[in-house]
Amino acid sequence: MGVPFSVDYSLDYVGKRHFKIVQDKNIGIVQLVKPIRGPTVETIKVNIHTKSRTGVILAFNEAIIEISVSKYSF
Numbered sequence: 001m002g003v004p005f006s007v008d009y010s011l012d013y014v015g016k017r018h019f020k021i022v023q024d025k026n027i028g029i030v031q032l033v034k035p036i037r038g039p040t041v042e043t044i045k046v047n048i049h050t051k052s053r054t055g056v057i058l059a060f061n062e063a064i065i066e067i068s069v070s071k072y073s074f
Contacts, residue, residue: 005058008049015044030065038069 009021009028018034028046036042043066050059 004053006051006053008051010047010049012045012047014042015046018042019044021046036067036069039071040069042067042069 003026005026007026007028009023011019011021011030018032018036019030020033022029022031028048030044030046043064046063046065048061048063049057050061051057
Protein backbone atom coordinates (compact mmCIF):
# COMPACT_ATOMS: atom_id res chain seq x y z
CA MET A 1 0.00 0.00 0.00
CA GLY A 2 1.36 3.36 -1.00
CA VAL A 3 1.60 6.57 0.97
CA PRO A 4 -1.78 8.38 1.08
CA PHE A 5 -0.22 11.78 0.35
CA SER A 6 2.49 13.46 -1.71
CA VAL A 7 4.84 16.32 -0.91
CA ASP A 8 6.02 19.04 -3.31
CA TYR A 9 8.94 21.36 -2.54
CA SER A 10 9.78 24.71 -4.11
CA LEU A 11 12.35 27.41 -3.42
CA ASP A 12 11.72 31.11 -3.15
CA TYR A 13 13.31 33.48 -5.69
CA VAL A 14 16.39 34.18 -3.53
CA GLY A 15 17.05 30.47 -3.02
CA LYS A 16 16.93 29.74 -6.75
CA ARG A 17 20.03 31.88 -7.33
CA HIS A 18 22.38 29.35 -5.71
CA PHE A 19 20.34 26.26 -4.80
CA LYS A 20 17.99 23.65 -6.23
CA ILE A 21 15.77 21.01 -4.65
CA VAL A 22 16.16 17.38 -5.63
CA GLN A 23 13.07 15.39 -4.73
CA ASP A 24 13.12 11.65 -4.08
CA LYS A 25 9.63 10.35 -3.29
CA ASN A 26 8.51 12.59 -0.38
CA ILE A 27 12.00 13.76 0.63
CA GLY A 28 13.45 17.07 -0.58
CA ILE A 29 17.19 17.74 -0.58
CA VAL A 30 18.54 21.28 -0.97
CA GLN A 31 21.70 21.29 -3.11
CA LEU A 32 24.17 24.07 -3.85
CA VAL A 33 24.49 24.59 -7.62
CA LYS A 34 26.47 27.86 -7.79
CA PRO A 35 29.30 28.99 -5.52
CA ILE A 36 28.57 31.67 -2.93
CA ARG A 37 31.26 34.24 -2.24
CA GLY A 38 31.68 35.01 1.47
CA PRO A 39 31.52 36.32 4.00
CA THR A 40 27.75 36.40 3.85
CA VAL A 41 24.62 34.90 5.30
CA GLU A 42 22.04 33.50 2.86
CA THR A 43 18.48 32.93 4.05
CA ILE A 44 16.34 30.76 1.82
CA LYS A 45 12.74 29.64 2.16
CA VAL A 46 11.50 26.22 1.09
CA ASN A 47 7.75 25.96 0.48
CA ILE A 48 6.35 22.53 1.34
CA HIS A 49 2.94 21.48 0.02
CA THR A 50 1.44 18.24 1.33
CA LYS A 51 -1.29 16.99 -1.02
CA SER A 52 -3.81 14.18 -0.95
CA ARG A 53 -3.89 11.54 -3.69
CA THR A 54 -6.45 13.65 -5.51
CA GLY A 55 -4.21 16.74 -5.42
CA VAL A 56 -6.01 18.65 -2.65
CA ILE A 57 -3.58 20.63 -0.46
CA LEU A 58 -3.68 19.19 3.05
CA ALA A 59 -0.96 21.39 4.55
CA PHE A 60 1.38 24.22 3.60
CA ASN A 61 4.62 24.64 5.51
CA GLU A 62 7.65 26.85 5.06
CA ALA A 63 11.19 25.95 6.11
CA ILE A 64 13.54 28.89 6.63
CA ILE A 65 17.17 27.88 6.22
CA GLU A 66 20.06 30.19 7.12
CA ILE A 67 23.46 29.46 5.56
CA SER A 68 26.58 31.15 6.92
CA VAL A 69 29.41 31.43 4.39
CA SER A 70 32.91 32.24 5.65
CA LYS A 71 35.34 34.41 3.71
CA TYR A 72 37.71 31.46 3.31
CA SER A 73 37.43 28.83 0.61
CA PHE A 74 37.84 25.18 1.52
